[in-house]
Amino acid sequence: MTSKPYVAVAEGVTKVFKNGKLEVQALRGIDLSIEAGDFVALVGPSGSGKTTLLNLLGALDQPTSGEVELVGQRLTKLGKAQRAKLRLGSLGFVFQAYNLVPVLTAAENVEFVLELQGVGKAQRRARALEVLGELGLAELADRRPNELSGGQQQRVAVARAVASRPKLVLADEPTANLDTDNAEQLMQAMETLHDEHGVTFVFSTHDPRVVAHASRVVRLVDGKITSDERREER
Amino acid sequence: MLGSTLSMAWRNLGRNRRRTALALAAIAIAQMSVLLVDGLMHGFVDSTLEALTGPMMGDVQVHHPEWREERAPDLVLEDAAAKVEATRAVDGVESAYARIYAPALAAREVDGFAVMVVGIDVDAERAGGGLLQGLAAEASPAPGRVLVGARLAREQGLSVGDELAIMGAAADGSIANDLLTVSGILSTPVEAIDRRGLIVPLESAQDIFAMPDQAHEITVHGEGGPGDAAALAGRLGALPALDGLEVLPWDELSPELAQFFEIAGAYGYIVMLIVFLAAAAGVINTMLMATFERRREIGMMLSLGTTPGRLVRMIVFEAVILGLLGVLIGSALGALIVVYQGQTGVSFYDPAAEGAAGIAVYGVNFSRDMYPRLVAGDFVPGFVGISVISVLAALWPALAAARLEPVEAMRG
Numbered sequence: 001m002t003s004k005p006y007v008a009v010a011e012g013v014t015k016v017f018k019n020g021k022l023e024v025q026a027l028r029g030i031d032l033s034i035e036a037g038d039f040v041a042l043v044g045p046s047g048s049g050k051t052t053l054l055n056l057l058g059a060l061d062q063p064t065s066g067e068v069e070l071v072g073q074r075l076t077k078l079g080k081a082q083r084a085k086l087r088l089g090s091l092g093f094v095f096q097a098y099n100l101v102p103v104l105t106a107a108e109n110v111e112f113v114l115e116l117q118g119v120g121k122a123q124r125r126a127r128a129l130e131v132l133g134e135l136g137l138a139e140l141a142d143r144r145p146n147e148l149s150g151g152q153q154q155r156v157a158v159a160r161a162v163a164s165r166p167k168l169v170l171a172d173e174p175t176a177n178l179d180t181d182n183a184e185q186l187m188q189a190m191e192t193l194h195d196e197h198g199v200t201f202v203f204s205t206h207d208p209r210v211v212a213h214a215s216r217v218v219r220l221v222d223g224k225i226t227s228d229e230r231r232e233e234r
Numbered sequence: 235m236l237g238s239t240l241s242m243a244w245r246n247l248g249r250n251r252r253r254t255a256l257a258l259a260a261i262a263i264a265q266m267s268v269l270l271v272d273g274l275m276h277g278f279v280d281s282t283l284e285a286l287t288g289p290m291m292g293d294v295q296v297h298h299p300e301w302r303e304e305r306a307p308d309l310v311l312e313d314a315a316a317k318v319e320a321t322r323a324v325d326g327v328e329s330a331y332a333r334i335y336a337p338a339l340a341a342r343e344v345d346g347f348a349v350m351v352v353g354i355d356v357d358a359e360r361a362g363g364g365l366l367q368g369l370a371a372e373a374s375p376a377p378g379r380v381l382v383g384a385r386l387a388r389e390q391g392l393s394v395g396d397e398l399a400i401m402g403a404a405a406d407g408s409i410a411n412d413l414l415t416v417s418g419i420l421s422t423p424v425e426a427i428d429r430r431g432l433i434v435p436l437e438s439a440q441d442i443f444a445m446p447d448q449a450h451e452i453t454v455h456g457e458g459g460p461g462d463a464a465a466l467a468g469r470l471g472a473l474p475a476l477d478g479l480e481v482l483p484w485d486e487l488s489p490e491l492a493q494f495f496e497i498a499g500a501y502g503y504i505v506m507l508i509v510f511l512a513a514a515a516g517v518i519n520t521m522l523m524a525t526f527e528r529r530r531e532i533g534m535m536l537s538l539g540t541t542p543g544r545l546v547r548m549i550v551f552e553a554v555i556l557g558l559l560g561v562l563i564g565s566a567l568g569a570l571i572v573v574y575q576g577q578t579g580v581s582f583y584d585p586a587a588e589g590a591a592g593i594a595v596y597g598v599n600f601s602r603d604m605y606p607r608l609v610a611g612d613f614v615p616g617f618v619g620i621s622v623i624s625v626l627a628a629l630w631p632a633l634a635a636a637r638l639e640p641v642e643a644m645r646g
Contacts, residue, residue, distance in 0.1 A: 103248070108238075116539050
C-alpha cells in the first residue's frame, strides 16, 4: 500500500485562550496528519477542542505552540493575507451556521469563492450549476437562503466548499442544526463527493449517526486525541 | 468583481428596508432643504437685482467722476445725447438713457417739502426696464406735467391735477423754478422715487435746471443682465466718448448690496452644513448598525478568503449607493417644488397689509413676488458632499470589519 500525501499536519499543537487572567487550554499537544482522500470525523464532547482544531487546520487561527502545515506550507510562517490566500486556494469550509451570504442566490453563493479566485463568469456559473446538480439542488439554484430549508442551505454550503476543488474541506458540526433526515442527506452528499471525486473531508460532530459515515474517527477529550481509528467499511 | 461587489452592496441595502428608508429620507430631506434654500436665495437675489437694476440702477451707470461723491448739480455729462447714442452702439447694450437728479423744494399750497426731481427719457424708460415701464401713455410726464411717487403723494395729499411749485439750484448756479401739474401717481419698488420722486421729461429738467444737452447719469441695461455687468462696464469704459468718466457696474455702485448677497450666500452654506451633518449622522448610524449586525457573516466571508479590500469596497459602495440614491430623491423632490414655486411665485409680504410697501432693502421695496429657481451648480454640493460623507461614514466600520480575525468575527 502506497502512502498518500498529507494535506494537513499538526505537530505538538497547543492552543491557549486568555480571558483576562483566566487561561483556557483548548488543545494540549495535538499530533494529527490528514491524508488526501480522508473522510475524517472529529468526535468529542462540547469543549473538547474540535472547533479549535478545525480552525487551526483551516488557517483561521494560529497555534500557541507547535506547527500546523497545510498543503506543504507552515502556518507560523504565513501572515494574515497569505493565510487568506491559502484558504481561498486550497480549502473549503462548511460552518455550523451563518454559512451563506443572505443576499446571494444559491448559485451565486457557490460562485462566490470561484469569483474570489478570479474564475470567469460563464465558467463559474457552469461549475456552480454542475455542483448544485450533483447535490440535488439544481432547481433551487436561483433561490436565496431564506427560501431554502436548513438542510438545503447546508448542502449549498457544501457545494460552495467543493466547487473550487479544494485540497481539504473542513466542516464544523455541519449537521448540528439539522433534523435526522436532513443530516442524513447532507452526510450522503458529502460521502458521494468523497467517494466519486476524492474530496478530502474533516468534519466535527458528536452525533453517532454522522460518525457512522466517516472512514476515520479521531476522538478528542479535553484537548487531547484519545483515539484515531481507521475503518475499512462504513 | 467590481460589478458583483456593487450588486451585493445594492442588495444589502434591501435587508433592513425600514432602516434604509429612514436613512434615505434623512439624506433626501437634507438635499431637498438645500435646494429649497438655494431656490429661494436665487429668487431673492433675482427679485432684488431686478428691482434695483431694473427700473432704477440699470446694470451699469456713467457719471461725472465726482458726481456720486458730491451730487453737485454742475457735475454733469456734456453732450449727453451723443454719449447716449455712443453707448447704445456698444456690443451687449440693450438700452441706455440719460437722467438728471435735482434736489428741490416743492409746495402745493403754503408748506414746502423736499423732493428729488428726476429728469428721464420718457419714451426710452417706458419701452422696457426703466422707471416708467408699463405706464399708460396718458399718465406719462410731459412738459409741464409731472409724475409723483406714490408714498410722496399719499403723505402730501397730492392727486392728479394738483399744481406744484418747485424751486432748486440750477447747474449754472442760478435759481431753478417752475410750476408743474401732477399727471399721475407712480408706484415703484424704488424707495427713493416712491418717497421723494417727481418725474419730469429729460428736456423739461434740462430747461428747469439750466442743463442744455447735459445729464447727471447714463443708465445702461445690458443684454447679459446683472451677471454680465462687470464685462459690459469694461467695454463701455473703453469707449472714447466716455473717456474720463466714471463707468461702474451695479455691484460697485451698490457694494453693500453685493455684500448682502454674499452674506445671504454664506447663510445658504451654513444651512447646507447643518443639514448635511444630519444626513451624515443617518449614514453613519446605518452603516455602523449594518456592519455590526453582519459581523458573523463578515467573519464567514473572511474565512472563505475574501480580501479586506473587497470587504471595505462592499461596505463603502453600500454607503455611497445609499447616499447618492438619497441625494437623487432629494434632488427630484427639491427641483419639483422649486419649479412649482418658480411658476406660482412666493410672496414676501401680506398684500392686504396697510400700505403694502413690502420689505425695503437698500432702497428697494420688495412689493412683488419672487420666483425661486435653481441652477445646475446647486445640485453639485449635495452629490459631492453626500458622496464624501458616505465614504467617510462607511470607512470606519468597513476598516474595523476588515481588520477582524475571521474566527473572532464568527464568534459574534
